[in-house]
Each structure stands twice: as C-alpha cells, then as structure tokens.
Amino acid sequence: MEMKINFSGRAIRYTEDEIAAVVEAMRTADPLTQGRYMREFESAFARYQGVAPGSCFTTMNGCAALEMSAQLCRFKPGDELVIPSHTFTASAYPYLKKGAVPVWADIDPLTRVVTAESIEKALTPRTRAVVVVHLYGYVADMPEIAALCRERGILCIEDAAQAIGAEVAGRKAGSFGDMAVFSFHSHKNLTTLGEGGMLYVADPQAAAIIPALRHNGHCAYPFERPDYWKPAMGNVDIPRLGDDLLMPSNYCLGEVECALGLKLLERIDTINDEKRARALRFIDGLADFPQLQFHRVESRRHNYHLLVARMTTGTGARDRFIRAMHDEKGIKCVVQYIPLDRYDFYRRLGFGTARCPEADAFFDTMVSFPFQHWMSDAELDYMLASARDVLAGMD
Template sequence: MTFKIPFSGRAHAFTEEEIAVMVEAAREAVPLTQGRYLQAFETAFRGYAGVEHAFALCNATAALEIAAQLCRFQPGDEVIIPSHTFTASAYPFAKKGAKLVWSDIDPATRVVTAEGIAACITPRTKAIVVVHLYGFGADMPAIMALAEVHGLLVIEDTAQALGVEIDGRRAGSFGHFGVFSFHSHKNITTLGEGGMLAVRDPAVAAIVPMLRHNGHCAFPGERDDYWVPAMGNVDLPELDGEPLMPNNYCLGEVECAVGAKLLERSDAMNAEKRDRALRVIDALAGYPELAFHRVDDARHNYHLLVARVGNGWRDRFIRTMAREHGIQCVVQYYPLNRYPLYRKLGFGEAACPHADDFFDNMVSLPFHHALADDQLAVVVEAAGRTIEALRAEG
C-alpha cells in the first residue's frame, strides 16, 4: 500500500552545516575510526548528558551488550525489565546469563515505576533495566532509592529520551549505566546507526575502551622501537581480577563528527517536537477515544506520539486512517514475553496487565521532526474524522 503520509523510518533531516561536517570528516579523518572525532563526540556528549564517562559505540544494542557484560551475572541472577519495550532492551541480558523478570508499566505514563519494580524484586535480583519509552523520563530518583536499598545495578535505556530532564538532571545520568541510541528513528541519528554508553564507576569505565575495541591496549613501559614486539598489544580486560572477553563495537569518525554537531541542536529539536505534539494532543482533545500522555515540560521529548484507542477501536482506527486517508499509523512494542524468542528461552510468562492492555489498544501516529506542519495538520484532521466515523458506526 502506498501512503500519502507514511510512518517514516528517518527522524530528521540534516542541515547544510551538518552535511559539511560529514564531508570534512570524510576527507580529513585519519584513521576513519577511533580517532579525534570520536574523542570530540564523547567529550561533547559528556557535557551534554551530564555524565563523567561516555563511550561512543556502533549502536545502542552494543552499549546494552557491554552493560550486560559488566553486570557480571552469576547463575540464577535476575534482571527486571519492562515487558513493553523494544527487544534490544532485554536479550543482551539473557545472552549474558541473566533470568529475565518482566515488570509492568504505569497505564498513564507507559513506563515502569518504582512500585512496579519493587513487586518484582526477589533475593536473586541483580539489576534493573529502566526504559524511558516514547521519550518520557521514568521517576529515576524513586527508582534509584529503591535500587540502593536492595543493592541493585540500574541500567537506563535512554534510547528514545536523549535530552529529557528529570528533576533537573538528564535521563541516562542517574543509573550505573546509561544507554543512548542514534539510530535512524531516534532524536538525532549518526547516519543510521550509533550509540553511547555512560558509565558511573571510573574503575568500570577504565576498561570500556578495551571491551569496545578488540582488547587493544598499549604495551607496558617504554619501548625503544615502537614496532617491537608488535605495533599494538591485545589483552583481556579485567574488572576486580575477573577477565572479560572483548568485542568490536566501534563507531566511525564520520558518524562521530555529525553526532557532535547534532548535539548542538538536540534540545531545540526536542522543544520543537514537544510543541508540535502538544498542538496535536490539544487539537484532538474533543476525541477522548484517543488518550494521549500530555506533558508540557522537558521530561518528555515526544520521540513518538502514541495514544490508547478506546472502545476496542484500535484496528478499525488504523484501517480507516490507512485505507480512507492514506496515513500509515503503526502498533509498537509487542510485549516481549509474547515473542517466540523469549518463550523459547523460558521467559514467556508475565503478570503485566497494563502493558498488555496498552499494547492491545495503542496506536502510534506518524510523527517525526522532518514532518511538515501541513502534513501534521492532515494527520490531525484525518484522526478526528476517523473517530467521528467510528462513532457513527457504533
């Protein structure tokens, strides 16, 4: 089906200045990975996110893989993860040997809460994954207080919440690890893929460059001949005496160059998206069958614009929007426990009624920074007309 307004796979356009930065890096970067643009991006990101240690990676899943690796799970250890999220929030922890325990979401905010997490904690719980889904920041002060009482590690999946503020601090700066995404769909994109890992503990942060880049490190001591015994050393990163296998999760120099440049307008793009989201929500306020989450401050960046469709009308709403108006709405974040992957791993059971109810009735409207105002007006008009048609049908 061809859509007049598709659900875009690209979050934003690049300015001519940003394109010029890409071209400059493509011409001048030596090498094309692990160079000065990487250092510049990480430095800029640390200042932007308010974190002490940040490492650019090829994508956010790689960041989650390293975070899971650094949790150093033992047999029987559990990690609490929302059932309503993207699969990459979960499977890296299963790969590293953790038992996945699904947490429900709050029906109003669509993210996990300290109360919901507390209900999942057992003596075997080792870590909590908090996902700031749809661009809304979860209550991190309460969650961190809970984690401290129980001695738990906290991983913030901030893939959709770059720049979001919670009590004056950036999302991703509260937990022991903060994970950020620069995928094509996200708030800013480093040419389709990219990620960042923030690490709180300096001792843990010290080994991330080796984990990221094949165990590469310097030979100890001074060398008279730089090529003896070899140009570079390779070793096993160690944490508290425990060796960890390295990975290859590097991000290229051109991507790092554009990432550093995009950070300069990230807050402006978030503010523009939030303003437009609020205009849509307010324009559709006369249609309570579409229940949005309205937040008019920096705690929400409206990475996505989602609503719960009432009366069991979700599928009829999407069908009418697509077939009558040419607008592609989508449904996102199938509860992970329903997927064959997690059922086959033994994680097919969950007591998450709010997550189930929201997924079964949710719709995500076309909404990205590059969507023109006149296109957005068409979406709003079509949504209203669709609800009116469904009311008439009964």
C-alpha cells in the same frame, strides 16, 4: 489509497552545516575510526549529560552499548534482571546472552514506563540488575528508582535509547543509573547516518576498561619500550573487572558518524522542543475525543520521540481506526512493542510468563502516529483533520 503520510524510518533531515561536518570528516579524518571526532563527541556528550569526563563511550549502535553493559553486570548463574515487558527486544536479549534471568515488570498505564512500585514488586533476593526503559521519550521516575536500587544494592541501567535530552529533577535521562545506553538509530531524534550509540558508565574502574572492551582488547604495554614497534605495534589483553575477565568485541563508531553526532548535539534541544510543541498541538486538537488517550507532558521530561495513544474503547476500535486512517486517509499508523513475554523468541527460552496487565492492555489498544521531525505543518494538519474525521465517524 495513495499513501500521503508514511510511518517513516527516518526521523530528521540534516542541515547544510551538518552535511558540511560530514564532508569535512570524510576529507580530513585520519584515521577514519577511533580518532579525534570520537574523542570530541564523547567529551561533548558527557558535558551535555552533566556527567563526569571520560564516562561516555561511542558505539556502533545502541545494541552494542547494551551488550557491553550486560558484560559489566557480571551475572552469575541464577541472577535475575528486572526489565519492562513493554519495550523493544534489544533492551532485553543482550542480558539473557550473559546469563541473566528476566523478570518482567509492568508499566504505568498513563506514562507507559516502569515505576519504582512496579519494579519493587518484581524484585527478589536474586535480583542483580534493573533495566529502566524511558520508552517513547519519557523519563521514568529516576530519583525514586535510583534510590530503590541503591537501597537494595542492585545495579541500575537506564535504557535511554529514545530519551536523549529529556529531563527529570533537573538532570538528563541517562545520568542517574550505574550505566546508561543511548541509540542514534535512523528513527531517533539524534541520528548518526542510520546507526550509532553511546554507553555511559558511572564507575571509573569499569569505565577504564571500556576502550579495550569495545576495540578487540587493544591496550598499552605495561612497560617502557625503547622501540615503538617492539614487541608489536600494540598490545592485546583480556579486560579485567575485579576478578572477572571480559571478552572484547569490536563495537567502534566511525569518525564520520562521530563528527555528525557532535554537530547534531548543537540542535538536539531544538529538535526535541519542536517535536514536543507539535505533539501538544496534535494532542490538544483531539481533546474532545476522549476515546483516544495520549500522554500529555509540557515539560522537557518528554522529548516525544514517538507520538502514541491508546484507544480506550478497545482493540476492535483501535484496529478500525488504524484501518480507516490507512485505507481512507493514506496515513500509516502502527502498533509497536509487543510485550516481550508474548514473543515466541522469549517463550522458547522459558520466559513467557509475566504479570503485566497494564503492558498487555496498552499494547492491545495502542496507536503510534507518524511523527518524524521533518513532517511539514500541512502534513501534521492533515493528519489531525483525518484523525478527527475518522473518530467522528466511529461514534
């Protein structure tokens, strides 16, 4: 069967204005990294998020932002990290590299994200931090979760990689926690030429060391220099937070990517709104097939980065559905985000035990439909008609 609708790794098509912004940066940016486009993008992103100026920092990708957030946690031996088992692996392993012991939290069966209740069940006296993943573009109950973390004196990190622009309680995803991470990967609703990310840090003292932590320890000399070239063009030191020294890396995002991100911020709400409207049309078009259960949200709490459902009739039915969609209709649906405790990677590290029955049940029955923003109306209509036809044939 010829593939008619692929599960694309590219979420959006760029407008001529966005292409022009990239070309202009290619022509004029000096330097091509750590320049004015970076500063403008970071400032615009902070305004968009409604957070303090100087609290947002571009990174080469979302994982680099996670790596720095893990450093800022300053884990001590035995410190635990509560994190959903149902997420992408990059949400977890940067913290393990810094010594955290993961404790897997379960998800809500309808929203597919963690709740304050599921997090609280995983807390122990050793919990140092909680990572809340706004998976699929839906914001978890951050007012309640942030309050729980404050009450317990626990760091709260939002993995908002998939949830840019989504909102709850009048605030943007990624504005509630002590830190937040965003991704501008090729598959995201806002993407900066394949890779890119952003780190939000609420604590001004921690935020102050991010430029050096992100860029090789570069910093100013602590004294006046009569000659700008002495003792060297720039100083290098180890960033310090409290009593801890944090080794730097090079996680910078280039000026061309920053110029594109700055321009894309102008239409991210439109992209999200258009995807949500299409998702609702698709979901409502399958309302008479209850065996395929979606998470239907009309508000901006969901940006529908992905369009997922679960097959209520079990794993076998799910597999037959995906096989028929692919083999008979030429539509590539996929299954995403195996619970991390089920990967050999985490089992070999000794983290293969979890009490997350909802995460297991969802993964074993989930279907993720192709849902890139640039899909045509005809393609969406064909996918809807095909899903209806396959489901009708499974009765």
